[in-house]
Amino acid sequence: SEGVFKCPEDQLPLDYAKIYPDPELEAQVLGLAIRCIHSEEGCRWSGLIKHLQAHLGTCGFNVVPCPNRCSAKLSRRDLPEHLQHGCPKRRVKCEFCASDFTGEAFEGHQGACPQESVYCENKCGARMMRRLLPQHALAECPKRTQPCAYCAKEFVFDTIQNHQYQCPRYPVPCPNQCGTPSMAREDVAAHLKESCGSALLLCPFKDAGC
Numbered sequence: 165s166e167g168v169f170k171c172p173e174d175q176l177p178l179d180y181a182k183i184y185p186d187p188e189l190e191a192q193v194l195g196l197a198i199r200c201i202h203s204e205e206g207c208r209w210s211g212l213i214k215h216l217q218a219h220l221g222t223c224g225f226n227v228v229p230c231p232n233r234c235s236a237k238l239s240r241r242d243l244p245e246h247l248q249h250g251c252p253k254r255r256v257k258c259e260f261c262a263s264d265f266t267g268e269a270f271e272g273h274q275g276a277c278p279q280e281s282v283y284c285e286n287k288c289g290a291r292m293m294r295r296l297l298p299q300h301a302l303a304e305c306p307k308r309t310q311p312c313a314y315c316a317k318e319f320v321f322d323t324i325q326n327h328q329y330q331c332p333r334y335p336v337p338c339p340n341q342c343g344t345p346s347m348a349r350e351d352v353a354a355h356l357k358e359s360c361g362s363a364l365l366l367c368p369f370k371d372a373g374c
Contacts, residue, residue: 255267307321333350
């Protein structure tokens with residue numbers, strides 16, 4: 165390709181037009197017995213040089229590119245594992261929604277598939293498709309947190325009713341039935357003392373004998 169040809173023995177210029185293959189020498193070389201070029205890696209094949217190329221086409225130790233064109237190069241014996249589990253361009257079908265993904269895209273889909281059956285994150289014991297979780301957590305889960313409608317403190321939903329029996333802001337009627345609209349439980353004592361029209365009071369002259 166450089167246009168200059170020299171004899172490797174005496175370095176004299178050669179006329180490329182006068183160079184011819186030597187079939188007899190080629191046959192001798194191709195008839196030499198050799199081991200596989202991957203013998204040190206464990207391949208036990210041995211044979212004639214002329215059969216080497218055919219062997220490399222099936223040798224488990226020969227390095228080949230991934231047929232999915234993912235840029236990986238690996239030994240042929242490692243290829244099945246790579247194609248099934250490691251190749252980012254392999255095709256994978258989700259077992260829950262049956263959608264088809266590349267290996268790369270499937271890694272992002274795993275743990276997020278809306279059709280996958282999962283347990284409620286609040287540990288209430290319910291199990292459902294992931295796409296139903298938001299509605300369950302918002303309106304159905306007995307372990308969801310919810311603010312008290314009167315004091316605004318957060319409680320687990322299945323305990324909020326017990327809280328209301330003692331909530332200081334829960335509206336209650338006057339125990340004397342004085343006609344005052346309902347008031348917060350914590351305000352009842354002040355109402356009875358200061359403004360209840362039906363409260364019983366001691367006569368201011370009690371000490372004088374009344």
